[in-house]
Amino acid sequence: MRIASLFLSLGLLHAADVAVGTAVARSGQKATGFIQVPGGVDAALDIPVIVVNGSQPGPTLALLAGAHGTEYASIIALMKLAEAADPATVSGTLIVVPLLNVASFLQKVPHLNPVDGKNMNRLYPGKPDGTQTERALWAITKQVLEKCDYLIDFHGGDLDENMRKYSYWPDTGNDRLDQTSRGMVLAFGFDHIIIQHNHATDPRTPGVTTVTRQAQNLGKPAIAVEAGHAGTTHAEDVDALMSGCWQVMRHLKMLPGVATRVEHPLWIGRYAVVTxxxxxxxxxxxxxxxxxxxxxxxxxxxxxxxxxxxxxxxxxxxxxxxxxxxxxxxxxxxxxxxxxxxxxxxx
Ligand SMILES: [Zn+2]
Structure with a gap:
């Protein structure tokens, strides 16, 4: 159910308004604002958010970047995408969160939130009374994950990482989720796809809940994508991330046109992390x-x-x-x- 229609039935908002944090977009409009995370044991945090409320009905796609605030290519890609998205041509709604880990970005600290030293893509669903990372993830769970139908989580080679473009496709064991996310990852277009083993009982990632895994726990198909390296924001990487997004939107019928899909991807079934x-x-x-x-x-x-x-x-x-x-x-x-x-x- 569209959140706006729920609110409509309660008489709280205009017919097709979509509200995320302080961003409230009417049908056919775009709005910017902040998901406000109140202070607690440490500082408060305002997470920027853009809502693109299409002029036609359709699903809600959430786009999240900057859990790691120095993965710049992905952050810039979502800022540019939100700017370029035209609500007049969109069916459904985009919720764009281009920079989750604001302190990491501002202080140029890779991997972690320097406010509490925690990884902002490991501790979902978060906690309303934890440290800043936990409170922020709780807010994302409530205000983004619970409101969306689909999720794409964006990453990119961090300051200390030199990488090639690739996507993650989660194998959850739930056919409906897996077929839908498989369609999304093929439409996104990166030709190297890592298969994540995300069955509920898989012992390989105990205690780790990423945003894609949390979305899956809520029944929402989700994929993750990576492009960019070592702090750079090369057009090739930024454009590839934006273009993949437009393709997924076509695939989900949120934009007119036919989505292409990657023809012969390399599926990576297992990978070794060298430490x-x-x-x-x-x-x-x-x-x-x-x-x-x-x-x-x-x-x-x-x-x-x-x-x-x-x-x-x-x-x-x-x-x-x-x-x-x-x-x-x-x-x-x-x-x-x-x-x-x-x-x-x-x-
Ligand atoms: Zn990352």
């Missing part, structure tokens, strides 16, 4: 998109005096999805992802 076992200085020897054999040296580490202390090797044969982009490397940090190719016709 550092020590503090030191990292030098990459492989680049994203390279195919490497198990045992291939993908980089090396030195101590602070320049002595080589470790050759980092690929734990399996596959494609380099991402690799460290800067010399800083502390024990436990991710050095890279190597994806094993599952095939190009499906999982």
């Amino acid at each position: 550092s076992d020590r503090d030191g200085v990292f030098f990459p020897l492989a680049v994203p998109e390279a195919y490497v054999k198990q045992g291939t040296t993908i980089g090396y580490m030195t101590d602070f005096f320049g002595n080589k202390v470790w050759d980092v090797t690929a734990p399996l044969s596959g494609v380099v999805i991402y690799i460290g982009a800067v010399p800083s490397m502390k024990k436990g940090d991710n050095i890279g992802y190597i994806g094993e190719i599952a095939g190009n016709d499906g999982q």
Whole structure:
């Protein structure tokens, strides 16, 4: 049910108004505002939001970026997309949250919210009385996830990550969700697709609830996409993210025109995360998109005096999805992802 029609039945809003936070958009209009997260044990937070309320009825698609506030290409892509979206041609509603982790962006702190040191894509559904990250995620759950029909979560190579473009398709075991999200990920158009094993009982990610997983828990099809690297905002990456979004909107009949879909994607069924076992200085020897054999040296580490202390090797044969982009490397940090190719016709 469209939220606006629910409110209409309660007599609270104009016929087709859509409200998210302080942004209230009438039918055929766009509105900006903030999802206001009240202060608690730490500071309050205003999360920017844009509502594009189409002139024709249709589903509600939520677009979220900036859980990691220095993944700039994805943040800029959603800002530009919200600006470019024309409510007159849209059927349904877009809820665009281009920057969730405002403190990370402003302070140039990658991965975490510097206010409380927590990852803003791990702790859904959040808590109304937790620290800032938990309160913010609670607000996103209530004001975005519960109001949308579909979700795309945007990421991009963080300040210290050099990567190729790829999407995540979650395999949840729920046929309705999985077929719909599969259509979305193929329409988005990135040709490398990582299969996430998101069955409810899967033990591989205990205690971790990302925004896509939380959406799935609420019965909403969701995918995640990544483009951009090492703090850059190259047009190629920003445009690919925007174009994928327009394609998904066509696929969902929210825009006129026929959606194309990626013809022969590489499905990555398993990937290995290589982590550092020590503090030191990292030098990459492989680049994203390279195919490497198990045992291939993908980089090396030195101590602070320049002595080589470790050759980092690929734990399996596959494609380099991402690799460290800067010399800083502390024990436990991710050095890279190597994806094993599952095939190009499906999982
Ligand atoms: Zn991210």
